[in-house]
Amino acid sequence: MVRTRRLSRRALTTAAPALVALAALATLTVAGLATAPPAAAQEPIRVGEINSYTRLPAFTLPYRNGWTLALEEINAAGGVLGRPLAVIDRDDAGNPGDAVTAANELVTREGVDLLMGTFFSHIGLAVSDYAKQRRVFFMAAEPLTDALVWSKGNDYTFRLRPSTSMQANMLAEEAAKLDATRWATIAPNYEYGTSAVAAFKAALSALRPDVEWVDEQWPPQGKIDAGATVQALLRAEPDAIFNVTFGPDVARFVREGTTRGLFEGRAVVSLLTGEPEYLDPLGAEAPEGWIVTGYPWYAIDTPEHDAFLEAYRARWDDYPRLGSVVGYNAMKAVAAVIEKAGSTDTDALIKAARGIAVETPFGRITFRAADHQSTMGAFVGRTAVRDGRGVMVDIRYVDGAAVLPPEEEAAARRPE
Template sequence: MSKTVSFCHVLAAAFAVALPGQLLAADIKIGEINSYSGLPAFTEPYRKGWQLAVEEINAKGGINGNKLVVISKDDAGKPADAVTAANELVSKEGVVMLTGAFFSHIGLALADFAAQKKIYYLAGEPLTDAIVWSKGNRYTFRLRPSNYMQAAMLAEEAAKLPVKKWATVAPNYEYGQSAVAVFKQLLSAKRPDVEWVGEQWPPQGKIDAGAVSEALEATKPEAILNVTFGPDLVKFVREGNTRGLFQGKTVVSFLTGEPEYIDPLKAETPEGWLVTGYPWNGVDTPEHQAFLKAYQAKYNDYPRLGSVVGYALMQSAAEVLKKANSTDTEKLIAATKGLKVGTPFGEVTFRDIDHQSTLGAFVGKTAVKDGKGVMVDYSYRDGAKYLPSDDEVKKLRPQN
C-alpha cells in the first residue's frame, strides 16, 4: 500500500511539473500591498472591501474550484518598503499576482518591480496617469479612474463657470503634481481665457494651512483648484474658513466628496465646492444596493470609497484568474485585456490599449446636512467617456 501511495505522489508531482501555470487543486495566493499605517482612513475600509469580496468569491466556488487566499502587507507609505514587501510575496510566499497600493509614487515603484520581475500587477488606487501611460508596462493594469479621467470630469463643469483667474494647491508629490498638470491642461484647452495666477505645493501630510491660505489669498484668485486630502484637507478647510479664503470664490476639489475625506469635516464642510466623490447612501442601482447590503451586514457600518475600490479590485483579480484558468503571467495579461467585470458602480472594461479600466466617478457639490458634509446634485460619470482617443494614448504610452 505504501508503495502505491508513494507512486501516486510521484505521479501527481510529475503532473504538476508537466503543466506549469495550470490551475490544480490548491489555494491560489494573491499578494496585496497597501499603506495601512500611512492612511488608515482610506485603507481600513479598503481592506474590509477586499475581505468581503474574497469571502464571496470563495463561497461561490473560488477560482474554478480553487480557494482564493490573499496575503497582505503594509508598505508604511514608503516605496522602498513596498518593493521589499513585493519581493517577499513573490519569492517567499509564491503569490501569482500583486495587487493594491494607495500613493501614486508607491504604485509606480510596484509597477516598475512588476516589469523587472515579470509578475502581474493590478493597481487599485494609485491615480497618477504615468502608471498606464508614460511609465506604463505590459505587466501593470489599473482599476481606479485616473487623474486624467477625474480632471476631465471636473474640467467639463469648471469650463462652464464665469471665473478666469485660478490658483492651485496640491501635495508636492507624484499624485498632486500630476493632478494639477492635467487639470490645467484640460481646462485651458476648453477655456483659453483662463489665467493661472498662483500655486502652492505643501508637503503631503505636513501642510502649514495658515501660510498656504495666506499665499493663495495674495494671488487674488477667482477660483481655486484643491488636491489636498485626508488630515491636510481638514487643516486647509479650517484655516480657509477662518480666514474667509473661500468666500466669493469657486473651489474645484479632487476626492473631497469621498466619505473618507468629507466625513471628518462635519459642519465645517464648505458649501458649493465642485468635487468628485461617493454619495454612498444615494446610489440606488441594483449592483450598488447588493454591495451595500452585504457590506453593512458584515461590518455594521457604511462603505467608504475605499470599500468599493477594495471590493472591485478583488472581484477583478478573481475574474482575471477565472478567465485565464491559469496562474501563468502571460495568460493573466491576455485575460485582462478587454475583460469586463461587474462592480458596485456597474460593469467596467479593462482596456487593451493602456490597461486602464473604465470605472467612473461621481461628480457633484458639497453641502452640509444635519451637521455633516454630504454630496448633492451629483451624477455618475462613466469613465469610458473621459479617456483620450486611441491615437492620443499611443503617443502617451511607450510600446511594450
C-alpha cells in the same frame, strides 16, 4: 445611467465609526495570510496585497474590508478555477522602498501568483516597475497618476481607479461653466499632486482659453502649513481654486481657509473631497458648494449598488467608503482575470485582462487593451451640510470611458 435619490436622514445618522470595520475583521489571519472559508480542499491561489494601512487608515481600512467581502463571496461561490483565493497582505507604511521590499518578499518567499493594491502614486509606480522587472502581474487598485498606464506603463500593470486626468476632465467640464478666469492651485508636492494639477490645467485651458493661472501652492503631503498656504492664496487674489489636498491636509486647509475668509466669493473645485474618507471628518465644518469628485453612497439608487450596500452593511455593520468599493472591485477583477485566463500563468493573466469586463457596484467596467486602464468612473457633485455632516448633492456619475482618450491615442503615450 445611475439614478439618484434624495438623501435619507436615517442613512446619514445610523453609520458606525470607520474603524469598527477593522475591529470586525473576521477572516483568518496567520503571519499576514488572510483567507475566507476555503472553497475546496485544494492549494489556494495566492494574491499578494500591498497597501499603506498605517499611513492612511481612513481609506485603506475600508479598502481592506472591501476586498475581504469580495474574497468571502468568491470563495463561498466555489473560488476560482475550483480553488480558493487567499490573500497575503503587507503594509508599506507609505514608503516606496518598503513597498518594493514587501513585493519581493511576497513573490520570492510567499510564492504569490500575482500582486494587488497600493495607494500613493509614487508607490504604485515603484511596485509597477518591480512587476515589470520580475514579470509579475500587478492589479494597481488605487494610485491615480497618469504615468502608471501611459508614460511609464508596462505589460504587467493594470489600473482600476479613474486616473488624475480622467477625474480632472470630469471637474474641468463643471469648472468651465464658472464665471472665473483667475485660477490658483494647491496640491501635495509629489507625483499624484503634480500629475493632477497638470491634467486639470490642460483640460480647463482647452475649454476656457481665457483662463489665467495666477498661483500654485505645493505643500508637502501630510505636512501642510495651512496658515501660510492660505495667506499665499489670498495674496494671489484668484477667482477660483483647484484643490488636490486630501486626508488630514484637506481638513486643515478647509478650517484655516474658512477662518481667514479664503472661500468667501470664490469657487473651489476639489479632487476627491466628496469621498467619505475625507468629507466625513469635517462634520458641520464641511465646505458648502465645492465642486468635487467623490462617493455619495447614501444617494446612489441602482440594483448593483443596492446589493453591494446591503452586503457590506450586513458584513461590517458600517457604511462603505470609496476605499470599500475600490477594494471590492479590485478583488473581483483579480478573480475575473484568473477565471478567464484559466491559470495563474503571468502571460495568460495579461492576455485575459486586456479588454475584460467586470461587474461592479458602479456597473460594468472594462480594462482597455490599449493602455490597461479600467473604465471605472466617479461621481461629480457639490458639497453641502445636512444634519451636521458633509454630503454630496446634485450628483451625476461619469463613466470613465467618456473621459479617456481613444485607445489608439492612449497606446501612443506608452513606451514602445
